[in-house]
Amino acid sequence: MELKFKFAIASDLHIALPETVWDHPSRFHLVEFSIPALEVVLSHLAQLNLDFLLLPGDLTQHGEPDNHMWLTARLRQLPYPVYVIPGNHDVPTVESMDCFAPYYRQFGYKNPSRLYYDCEVLPGVHLIGLNSNQFDADDGQIGWIDRVQLDWLESVLSRVSKDKLVLVMVHHNILEHMPGQASNPLSKRYMLDNADRLCQLLHQANVKLVFTGHLHVQDIAYSDRFDLYDITTGSLVSYPHPYRVLTYERDRDAERLSIESYRVEAIPEQPNLQHFSREWMGDRSHLFMLNLLTKPPLNLPSAIASNLTPHLRYFWANIADGDAEFSFPNFPTNAKKYFEAFSDRPPADNNAILRL
Incomplete structure (x- = not known):
């Protein structure tokens, strides 16, 4: 089946209204620029004929209700569908896990009782949004897909028609984006601890495209073993303030994904943002x-x-x-x-x- 569509990705927005900005002398994130940076992106995307927008987690600074409400109100104004998933900043505590999905009923979470979903975003295109945020015995945050969610995913993949394109969105990286990422104490927290199991399930279902965030870098990683791409997108609140526009095309002879990356070069508050x-x-x-x-x-x-x-x-x-x-x-x-x-x-x- 021939297929062509265009979509965008903006990750780790860390939306923070001015009165909620959390300041710390060593912070890397320019959260005070989160809203003007997003507005620059949305202004550019408005000029394109987009089919949908993906936001792979860390939508807010620290899961503040006011920031969730501002973002959902802004997303409702857009002329194309938007699909989101939670990042570790959106669900910073065990208690907050139940609060995320109800904000985003219009953005993937038709069933707000759970933090993962699947839906047909276009004829022939199926999106799976996963929740990779879990807590250990000491209530520390970890990247993990729990057993219930893995079973659900296996069931979804088994029933999706084989001629459909399946896209997966998850906050934590599932492939290494730098040497030793999965073992270095400073970088392994950005990876899914049970990434191998997830990759096996996706490979068995011939899924090749996964979109992640969390690491705040621009990188595309490929696994020969799983024939799988992990396309991670940097954060809008840290250098180089990037976002992506992607075009998928499939015809009788080929299947390809063209990726273009852009940067927020300037905002009113900072004319030379880069x-x-x-x-x-x-x-x-x-x-x-x-x-x-x-x-x-x-x-x-x-x-x-x-x-x-x-x-x-x-x-x-x-x-x-x-x-x-x-x-x-x-x-x-x-x-x-x-x-x-x-x-x-x-x-x-x-x-x-x-x-x-």
Whole structure:
């Protein structure tokens, strides 16, 4: 069946009304710019003939009711359907898990008693929205798809017609977007702990496209083992403030997904948002990089690590930007090898054509 449609993705909006902004001297997120940044995106998307918009989690700063209500009111004004899922910031406590879905009845959650859903978004296109937010025995947040949800997913995949295109949206990453992401203590919290089980189910059903957020970077990861793409989109409140417009096409001879990425370049509050935001991230990079250098696997002495951090001022910003290339010729051998391994691998992260 021939098929063509266009959709957009904006992730990790972290919507915060001015009176709700939570400030902290070391925060990376420019939540005070969340609403004007979103308005820039929506203004651009209004010029396109979109079929729908996906928002893969962290819709609000910390799950504040006022921020949920502002966002739902704004989304109701849009001329195309919008589908959302919760991120860890939207359900920060066990008690808040029951509060999310009722806000978003018009945006996927026709059954507000659970945090996952499936629906036909277009003829021949089926969307599955998953909830990857769970809590451990100490009420700490983890990325996990519970047994009940996995059973439900298996049932959904078994009944969806094989000639339909299935798209999956989940907040936590299911494939590694950087070396050692699943094992490094600083990055594994951005991954789904039982990602392998989810990938197996999707592979068995010939699902190839998964859209994630959470990590705040532009990256497209591919698994040969599962023949699966994890397309993660950076946050609208951190550098480089990206969003994506995607076009899917299928004819008798080929199936492809064309991806174009854009950035919020300016807002009224900050006419040079890209420069301001990159410097904001760089100014806060020292402690983060020091932690990375002194913890496993590098375990460098603090004195050596402190001498290296100035050279890593924009390291995370470059990763977040996507398509990064790194060279650290003057670093110690183990650090040089470690950081240069973060150079991007195909496919490209921002603008790509995926042959499915």
